Amino acid sequence: MGQYFTNDESLKSEYRYIKYNYDDYSFTFTSDLGVFSKDKIDYGSKILLENYLKSNNLKKDVLDVGCGYGFLGIVISKIMESYVELIDINKRAVHLTNINIKNNKVNAFAYESNIYDNVFKKYDVIITNPPIRAGKSVYMKILNDSINYLKSDGELWFVINKDQGAKSVIKELSNIYEVNVLEKSKGFFVVFCKKH
Numbered sequence: 181m182g183q184y185f186t187n188d189e190s191l192k193s194e195y196r197y198i199k200y201n202y203d204d205y206s207f208t209f210t211s212d213l214g215v216f217s218k219d220k221i222d223y224g225s226k227i228l229l230e231n232y233l234k235s236n237n238l239k240k241d242v243l244d245v246g247c248g249y250g251f252l253g254i255v256i257s258k259i260m261e262s263y264v265e266l267i268d269i270n271k272r273a274v275h276l277t278n279i280n281i282k283n284n285k286v287n288a289f290a291y292e293s294n295i296y297d298n299v300f301k302k303y304d305v306i307i308t309n310p311p312i313r314a315g316k317s318v319y320m321k322i323l324n325d326s327i328n329y330l331k332s333d334g335e336l337w338f339v340i341n342k343d344q345g346a347k348s349v350i351k352e353l354s355n356i357y358e359v360n361v362l363e364k365s366k367g368f369f370v371v372f373c374k375k376h
């Protein structure tokens with residue numbers, strides 16, 4: 181069986197629909213076989229998003245790295261009225277995200293990118309539930325290289341499980357960022373980083 185981040189052209193399609201509500205807003209996400217957390221919103225992503233929304237972050241230009249079917253970026257775009265770009269290496273994830281952008285009527289754009297290969301601008305915020313299963317070299321590059329794609333007052337937001345080396349990741353990122361752990365829940369750490 182392919183991993184959720186591989187591009188398997190022969191994989192059949194079985195759409196499913198996931199609902200998510202926040203305040204008075206209702207979202208429906210089209211999901212499919214071959215993408216991360218295809219049947220329900222991932223708990224780590226949910227607490228990352230809800231911490232972000234609670235922070236009343238009015239920053240406008242957001243990049244969602246490893247977007248899956250677009251949960252984080254699409255909800256942020258709607259609620260914070262932000263322009264959001266969403267990237268993933270998985271073609272099916274990008275396709276689903278574009279369907280979900282249209283159906284949820286948000287100002288956003290999704291495109292394929294291996295890490296930041298196709299990213300050519302700087303953002304106010306980078307948000308990610310990084311692909312741990314893709315290996316340390318991939319997820320550490322997503323986290324460390326984020327600094328090159330953030331404006332001078334930019335912020336990195338991410339979630340990571342303590343069993344996936346949260347503490348060592350935080351230690352490494354402390355070399356380049358001021359790192360704050362905002363919530364610890366069910367083993368997940370929600371982390372917010374600002375440039376020094």
Ligand SMILES: C[S@@+](CC[C@H](N)C(=O)[O-])C[C@H]1O[C@@H](n2cnc3c(N)ncnc32)[C@H](O)[C@@H]1O
Binds near residue numbers: 249267270296314
């Ligand atoms: C843990 S999932 C998070 C998905 C989505 N953001 C969510 O919260 O449901 C990580 C995502 O990173 C993507 N990914 C894996 N390797 C990648 C790479 N090298 N470049 C970009 N995205 C990658 C996967 O395809 C997957 O969609």
